[in-house]
Each structure stands twice: as C-alpha cells, then as structure tokens.
Amino acid sequence: MDQSSAAPAPGELGRDDDIVAAFQLEERPVSGRVVRLGPVIDEILSAHELPMPVAALLGEAVLLAVLIGDSLKFEGRLIVQASGANANPGGLGGEGAVSFVVADYAVGEGVRGFARYDADRVAVLEAEHGPRPGAERLLGSGAFAMTIDQGADMDRYQGVVALDGPSLAACAEHYFAQSEQVPTRIRLAVGQEMVDGGSMRWRAGGAILQRIAGDDARGHDAHAFADAQVLFDTVEDDELLDPGVSSGKLLYRLFHEDGVRLQPGKQVMRRCTCERERLARILAGFPAEDRDDMVKDGAVVMTCEYCNRDWRFTEAEIDAAG
Incomplete structure (x- = not known):
C-alpha cells in the first residue's frame, strides 16, 4: 500500500x-x-494486580519485544529483559524496586511478559x-538485554548493555547504538482508558524508526535519518494510544511528504x-520437600508467572509424569 505525498490519508489499514x-x-x-495493542496488553497487564509504575514498565517491555521481534526473518523468539544490579540478564534479584522485567515474542505465536x-x-x-x-528509578543500576533464540538446534545470541536512560525505549536505543551501530529512535506509550461501566482497561502503542543502507531508489543522504527523526519525535502518547488514530x-501525518509505504x-x-503435561514433568523433578510446600487443599499447586493461572496436580499425576 503506497502512500505518496499526493495520496489521501490512509484509512483502514492499521486501524485495528x-x-x-x-x-x-x-x-x-x-x-x-x-x-498498537488493546486486548492483548490488557490481558497481560491485568493478569497480576500490578502497581501503575510496574504495569507501565512491563507494557514498555512488551511493546519492544513485538516491535523488534517482528523483524526476525525466521521462526524464533526475541526476549527483552531488564534486571537490577546483582542480577544476570537471565536471572532474578537486584537493588531496584523492580528486580526483573521480561517480555518474550515468538514469531507466529505471540507475546507474553511478567515482572x-x-x-x-x-x-x-x-x-x-x-x-x-521511570526505568532508572524502578530498576536501579543493572543490565538491559535482548536475546535472539533461533530454536533448540541453534545457539542463542544475546546482547547486553548497562541500563541507561529514564525508559526502556531509551535503553533499547542505547543498545542499538552500542551493539548494532544502527541509528534508532523509539517511542512507546502505555496507558488506560475508561470503558462502559467505569472500569479501566490497558492500551499500548509504539513505533521504531531506523536508518537502513541506502540504494539507488532511496538515495544515500547522510542527513535522511536525522530529518525523519525530527518528524518522528513529534509523536504524542495520545496518538499512540487513541483507537481512533490508525497507524x-x-x-x-508524519511522513506523507516523503512517501510512506x-x-x-x-x-x-x-x-x-x-x-499441563510440561508442568507436571517439571514438578516431577522437584525434591519432595519442595512439593510439600506447594500443597494447597490436598493438591500440589503451581502458578504460572506469566498468566497467573493456578495449575493443580495430584501426587499420582506428578509421579506418572516423572
């Protein structure tokens, strides 16, 4: 769908x-x-009773995972992680009020996240x-990491940088500048809207802008990215969150003079x-005393950290899975 400077404003594409x-x-x-995320981000952030600062931080991580993970050219996973000091990028713990936040986007499957x-x-x-x-106050000093998982038969690739900036968007920009040497600008917005009955639901929106290699069609203008960034930086949170403003x-609005496709x-x-089967196998590997600590009302209960769902197992079911 080619939208040149002479074309009318895009209508339906990107609306949903x-x-x-x-x-x-x-x-x-x-x-x-x-x-643009509606029901998906509401389900992720509403699965736990998160304080507003934590929900906003997790929402940013989810947006980043989708924006960057969608660029993968294979059926893999992109994992965005931020952890406080004294925690490895794949571990937990740290000095900040938020010790760990992660979002995981799998191509063709979807996204999840928790904090x-x-x-x-x-x-x-x-x-x-x-x-x-902001991210710096919530996480303290620590690390921001992005991991590409290409599947069981391939090595993972992970890039790690120090937490640097008031938001995860700023951390990701720092990552691309330092690890990929790709000029990058990112805008993320997470918020709530009131629905019928007075209840609130989460919404989120984001965009990423990057410089790519020039060619005969697009030119090699060294200032092209800087000029586009000036326009990109005028994006307001309300525009990213408003369901009435399509992508x-x-x-x-931003780029019609340049022709945007x-x-x-x-x-x-x-x-x-x-x-269920996978969780039962995991429980089968736990020491008996650890499983005893997980017993509630006669069943062993495991709670998923991502969706917050309780799974109940009998001892016989766990033994059969071992």
Missing part, C-alpha cells in the same frame, strides 16, 4: 488493535515498525515521583507456554 506493521519511507533510507518487584519499595517511589518514576493516519499488518496474540 493488536496489530504490528512495517513501514518504509520511499525516498529515504529509513524504515520502521508500528504496533518481579517489591511492592513496598514501588509504593515509596510512586509517592515520591508519581505513577511514572496509517499517524504515519501519513505501510505494509499489511500482522496480528499480535497473547501467548503462554504453561501446559
């Missing part, structure tokens, strides 16, 4: 929630992606700095890998 789509500036060596935090310390930060104290309309959107789904 839970969509990620790539775009390209026709006359500049610049490309990007845009994502671990100290509720009392989060409440102190919220009282001192408001509902959005197409937003991109047309928005690719067909891909559906984004919520995923979780908690399966």
Whole structure:
C-alpha cells in the first residue's frame, strides 16, 4: 500500500488493535515498525494486580519485544529483559524496586511478559515521583538485554548493555547504538482508558524508526535519518494510544511528504507456554520437600508467572509424569 505525498490519508489499514506493521519511507533510507495493542496488553497487564509504575514498565517491555521481534526473518523468539544490579540478564534479584522485567515474542505465536518487584519499595517511589518514576528509578543500576533464540538446534545470541536512560525505549536505543551501530529512535506509550461501566482497561502503542543502507531508489543522504527523526519525535502518547488514530493516519501525518509505504499488518496474540503435561514433568523433578510446600487443599499447586493461572496436580499425576 503506497502512500505518496499526493495520496489521501490512509484509512483502514492499521486501524485495528493488536496489530504490528512495517513501514518504509520511499525516498529515504529509513524504515520502521508500528504496533498498537488493546486486548492483548490488557490481558497481560491485568493478569497480576500490578502497581501503575510496574504495569507501565512491563507494557514498555512488551511493546519492544513485538516491535523488534517482528523483524526476525525466521521462526524464533526475541526476549527483552531488564534486571537490577546483582542480577544476570537471565536471572532474578537486584537493588531496584523492580528486580526483573521480561517480555518474550515468538514469531507466529505471540507475546507474553511478567515482572518481579517489591511492592513496598514501588509504593515509596510512586509517592515520591508519581505513577511514572521511570526505568532508572524502578530498576536501579543493572543490565538491559535482548536475546535472539533461533530454536533448540541453534545457539542463542544475546546482547547486553548497562541500563541507561529514564525508559526502556531509551535503553533499547542505547543498545542499538552500542551493539548494532544502527541509528534508532523509539517511542512507546502505555496507558488506560475508561470503558462502559467505569472500569479501566490497558492500551499500548509504539513505533521504531531506523536508518537502513541506502540504494539507488532511496538515495544515500547522510542527513535522511536525522530529518525523519525530527518528524518522528513529534509523536504524542495520545496518538499512540487513541483507537481512533490508525497507524496509517499517524504515519501519513508524519511522513506523507516523503512517501510512506505501510505494509499489511500482522496480528499480535497473547501467548503462554504453561501446559499441563510440561508442568507436571517439571514438578516431577522437584525434591519432595519442595512439593510439600506447594500443597494447597490436598493438591500440589503451581502458578504460572506469566498468566497467573493456578495449575493443580495430584501426587499420582506428578509421579506418572516423572
């Protein structure tokens, strides 16, 4: 779908929630992606009773996982992680009120995410700095990592940088500048809207802009990315969150003079890998005393950290899975 400077504003494409789509500036060596999440982000953030600062941080991680994971050219996974000091990128613990936040996007399957935090310390930060104290205050010093998992028969690739910036978007920009040497700009927004009956539901939207190699069609203008970034930086949170502002309309507002091509959107789904048989096998490997500590009302209960679902097992079922 080619939207040149003479074309009317895009209408339907990109309108729906839970969509990620790539775009390209026709006359500049610049490309990007845009994502809009409705029910998917509401399910992820509502699975746990998260304080506002933690929910916003986790929402940012989910947006990043989708925006960057959608660029994978194979059926793999992109994992975005941020952990406080004294925690490895794949581990837990740390000095911040939030010790660990992770989002996992699997191509063709969907996205999931969760966070671990100290509720009392989060409440102190919220009282001192408001509902959005920022990634640096929530996580403290630590590491930001992105991991590409190409499957069981392939090595994982992981890039790690120090947490640097007030948001996960800033951390990701730092990652691309340091690890990939790719000029990158990212905008992320996470918020709530009121629905019928007065209840609230989560929404999220984001976009990524990157410089790509020039060619005869797009030119080799060294200033092209900087010029596009000036326009990109005018994006407001409300535009990313408003269901009435489609991705197409937003991109047309920003880049219609350059000619912007928005690719067909891909559906984004919520995923979780908690399966009864797999969890039973995991429990079968636990020491008996650990399983005893998990007994509630006569059953061994395991709670999925991602979807917060309780799975109940009998001892016989666990023994049979071992």
